[in-house]
Amino acid sequence: MLELIRNNRKLVQLLLAMLFIPFAFFGVDAYFSNFNRNIAVATVGSSKITHREFQESWKDFVQNKQRSMGENFRREEVDTLENRFAHLNGLINQRAMMMDAERRHLQVSDALLRQTVMQIPAFQGDDGKFSAERYQSALRNQNMTIPQFEQQVRESMTIQMLLQLVGDTSVVSSSAAGMMARIQAEERRVAEIRLLPEQFNNAVRISEDAVRKYYEENRKAFEVPEEVRAEYVVLSVDSLIPKMEVGEAAVQNWYEQHKSVYSAPETRRVSHIMIGTAGMDAQKKEEAKKKAEGIRAKAAQDPSKFADLAREYSQDTASAAKGGDLGFLGRESGSFETAVFQLQEGEISQLVETDSGFHVIRLTGIQHEKQSPLSEVRPRIEAELKRQAAEKMLAESAEDFQNIVYEQPDSLEPAASRFKLAIQKWPRPIARNAAPLQPAAQLGPFANEQLRSELFSVPALENKLNTKAVEVSPKTFVAARVLEHTPASVKPLESVKADIEARLRAQEAAVLARKDGEEKLARLQKGEKDSLDWALVKNLSRLQGKQVPQAALRAIFKANVQQLPAYVGLEYPNNGGYALFKIMQVTQPEGNNEAATKLLQKGYTEETGQQELVAFIESLRKRYKVEIHPKELQEKSPE
DSSP states (O other), rough: OHHHHHHHHHHHHHHHHSOOOOOOOOHHHHHTTTTTTEEEEEEEEEEEEEHHHHHHHHHHHHHHHHHHGGGOOHHHHHHOOOHHHHHHHHHHHHHHHHHHHHHHHOOOOOOHHHHHHHTTTGGGGSSSBOHHHHHHHHHTTTOOOHHHHHHHHHHHHHHHHHHHHHTTTTOOHHHHHHHHHHHHHHHEEEEEEEEEEEGGGGGGOOOHHHHHHHHHHHHGGGGEEOOOEEEEEEEEEHHHGGOOOOHHHHHHHHHHTTTGEEEOEEEEEEEEEEOOOTTTHHHHHHHHHHHHHHHHHHHHHGGGHHHHHHHHHHHHHHHHHHTTEEEEEEEOOOOHHHHHHTTTTTOOOOOOOOSSSSEEEEEEEOOEEEOOHHHHHHHHHHHHHHHHHHHHHHHHHHHHHHHHHHTTTOSHHHHHHHTTTEEEEESOETTTTOOTTTTTGGGGGGEEEEEEETTTTTTHHHSSOOOOOOEEETTHHHHHHHHEEEEEOOOOHHHHHHHHHHHHHHHHHHHHHHHHHHHHHHHHHHOOOOOOOOEEEEEEEESSSSSSOHHHHHHEEEEEESSSSSSEEEEETTTTTEEEEEEEEEOSSOHHHHHHHHHHHHHHHHHHHHHHHHHHHHHHHHHHHHEHHHHHHSSOOOO
16 A cells, blocks of 8 residues: 555645645635635535535635646636536545545554655655655645645545545456457558549639628638737736845844744654554464564664565565665654654664554664754845735735826826836737637736726727726736727738638538549449559558548448458548548457457456446445535635
């Protein structure tokens, strides 16, 4: 189990996703205003998922989406009722699985929890070892306590244990896998003829009426969007930081109050040999203890062979491969850690018992507590104090900034002068409906829908007045002003006539290619003489068929091959023409490919396991009687 958790990247990613999600996106107080926090949006048996629980989880989900999608994030595409229902169902599934894990008495030991947390990359220092400072700092930045975070980790690991317990019961027989392997290895020798649309271009005639009709029916495709060019000013924490000054006394005072943040507690590097006892009865546990005692005696007799003994005997396979090395550990209250911090360097412990089993421990190194001097951490402290000062100034100045751009609407200069900001010109035109037309990188602050709406308002367009100051992202306010306006228009027919003719010609040529191909196929399938000039002969199998599109491969292997040659045909998508295939030979491989069979068996077993997990979760929802209250879910929180 220890190896599973250590090597499970998905679990680690889940834990990181839970932790590193910014909490300032919506503003927590505003987010929950006007809602009864205890109203249930769903019940799972006697347990309820409250409106508050759902909204907190949903907020994290949306923020995580924004963080991962970056410039491509569109709130209106993410915050939909369909996605809310899907997210709630995920919470219901998690609650049901935790309830079932408790019913099965599944537990994650303190030792396993500790080792999992210590292996999360975000908590490791530059040397790749667990850093208590980074751990505490990361949790502190997210307003989480260590018990809160570790409880989330424990629950995630418990669910992982439950899912593995269910998924590991699926096995596909080797005979079934062997049959599928033979089917997939079957080869068909085919020849191909491609009838390309370009071959029929000379037969196509496009009339003026057809061009005009297409133009009139598709005028929207030829629209030039309404656009503006604009200038703007940005008031943000980042824009204020360079203006902040920090005195020596403030730096010294911060350092004295936060010394623990800049100190690294003592850590110890250990290796161990574990003989597992999970699930054992008293007799087997006693046998495991005797085995561990024998191994300890060998290690004590010749400590230089400890790593070899770990590779040979340790049942913690992940560390055994490294000679038992667990890296550096911090001081904690568990029996394992207590034993570690009682050893001298190089010393081997007596047997130590934990929930995982019996351990023989060797202390291989000590890193003593280290306090970083002020000179070393000064840049970090100054940066933190400047950011805090900038955040305070922004909170005090945001309203003044909004008032100035509103009360002196004929220019951005007063606001820029008051806060010592630069007036910037956006280098590209900005379309009214820019979101589907331009990537966010080309829009900068104008990717914000509210700011664009202000920019295209009547006062901004007709009177060239400042927009309101809009918070385009957390702690970033932007006010803008139109410099130039280009109304929407439709390109004249003459400017797009050639493009329309080319498009219509390609469409008509594709129709002629398909018609010609279908006629040829019909004659061949009736048994008429084959006088076609076939080419591109190739051998295909269901696994090795990349020489043709998937649709063609499916058609070739669905064809009746009792009488050869056999013929199939299909139209290629996107005006790709028509293809005819002549199946000339069908061969089956001799014997069984054992490696291919095992690989296929593994793949089908995993797929079957996934299906069983889906069925298992459905059964849990029935067992614990899930009820959803859609009315409560549909009411969205204010942004």
